[in-house]
Amino acid sequence: MPYLKKRVTLIGNPLMKIEQLNLKNFRCFENITIEFSPHFNIIIGNNASGKTALLRGGCVAISSFFLGIDEVPSRPIQRDDIRLVNYENAIEYCFPVEVACCGTIENEKLEWARQLTGKKARTKLQNTEIKNLAKRYQQQVTEHVDLPVIAYFSARRIWEQSEKLNLVKKGSRLRGYHNAIAPALNYKFLTEWFKTKEMAFLQTQTRNFELQIVKQAVSQCIGMSSDIYYDIDIGALVLKFFDGKIIPFNRLSDGIQNMMAIVADIAYRCVTLNPHLKEKSVVLNRMLNRIGGFEQIYFT
Numbered sequence: 001m002p003y004l005k006k007r008v009t010l011i012g013n014p015l016m017k018i019e020q021l022n023l024k025n026f027r028c029f030e031n032i033t034i035e036f037s038p039h040f041n042i043i044i045g046n047n048a049s050g051k052t053a054l055l056r057g058g059c060v061a062i063s064s065f066f067l068g069i070d071e072v073p074s075r076p077i078q079r080d081d082i083r084l085v086n087y088e089n090a091i092e093y094c095f096p097v098e099v100a101c102c103g104t105i106e107n108e109k110l111e112w113a114r115q116l117t118g119k120k121a122r123t124k125l126q127n128t129e130i131k132n133l134a135k136r137y138q139q140q141v142t143e144h145v146d147l148p149v150i151a152y153f154s155a156r157r158i159w160e161q162s163e164k165l166n167l168v169k170k171g172s173r174l175r176g177y178h179n180a181i182a183p184a185l186n187y188k189f190l191t192e193w194f195k196t197k198e199m200a201f202l203q204t205q206t207r208n209f210e211l212q213i214v215k216q217a218v219s220q221c222i223g224m225s226s227d228i229y230y231d232i233d234i235g236a237l238v239l240k241f242f243d244g245k246i247i248p249f250n251r252l253s254d255g256i257q258n259m260m261a262i263v264a265d266i267a268y269r270c271v272t273l274n275p276h277l278k279e280k281s282v283v284l285n286r287m288l289n290r291i292g293g294f295e296q297i298y299f300t
């Protein structure tokens with residue numbers, strides 16, 4: 001597969017890194033091993049070369065972490081992930097399907113795999129270390145443990161807006177994992193979150209640092225905007241531009257909506273999962289700014 005890799009150095013020392021991913025009988029791949037850069041990875045390829053397949057494999061691998069977090073679903077190997085091959089005029093499924101990976105979590109090497117052996121079988125986890133580690137994190141939420149930020153976004157997100165609003169563990173840090181691997185863009189969830197935070201600000205007159213961080217991240221990414229907020233009069237999330245124009249979120253172009261929602265979503269997860277890292281929020285903003293910078297390189 002002609003993947004072109006670009007390397008960009010990111011600031012900070014990520015907690016969780018997937019170093020290698022091996023996919024067997026997964027979508028179009030009979031057997032492929034991909035090595036990732038420890039920094040930012042961009043995968044470029046022709047249509048139908050397997051970029052989405054690779055991302056979905058990565059999602060199965062990384063979401064094994066959620067097997068140890070209550071109420072957060074993990075992504076199993078699904079029926080349409082099973083590799084299909086033609087034999088004469090027939091179409092056959094290939095087994096076993098396997099997603100294996102190795103990575104580093106908190107400077108420790110870890111290997112794990114998920115496997116599906118037949119159409120009626122369930123996805124099994126080989127090596128439960130990743131699950132046990134997540135369970136440990138879950139137990140330590142009241143301590144200064146840094147929780148890994150995990151989020152997956154699909155190109156289909158704009159057409160698959162989620163209606164579900166039920167919050168995982170209301171009030172807990174772990175709500176930062178809510179819908180982390182759902183391909184849908186969680187616009188309603190984000191709106192509700194902004195609304196609650198703005199209301200809390202009006203009530204307590206105390207600046208909420210989580211809200212500030214998310215606002216900053218969005219403003220820095222969308223160069224021409226000065227603020228994002230829930231407008232009580234309009235009853236919607238709005239973007240305010242430097243020239244004073246105010247546009248409701250759902251009236252923005254699909255591209256801007258997507259980029260804004262992704263940035264806000266990542267920033268929201270960062271501050272919710274790790275509220276104790278206040279002083280590092282500058283790093284987060286710079287990182288998100290770079291991601292925004294990439295969009296501009298490719299699409300302007």
Ligand SMILES: Nc1ncnc2c1ncn2[C@@H]1O[C@H](COP(=O)(O)OP(=O)(O)O)[C@@H](O)[C@H]1O
Nearest residue numbers: 027028047048049050051052053080082083084
């Ligand atoms: N279960 C499957 N078995 C075999 N091939 C598949 C399966 N699912 C998808 N494909 C094929 O895999 C190829 C890569 O698809 P995809 O990952 O969506 O490409 P990209 O994202 O690079 O455009 C496509 O030709 C697609 O038809």
Ligand SMILES: [Mg+2]
Nearest residue numbers: 051052053155
């Ligand atoms: Mg694709």
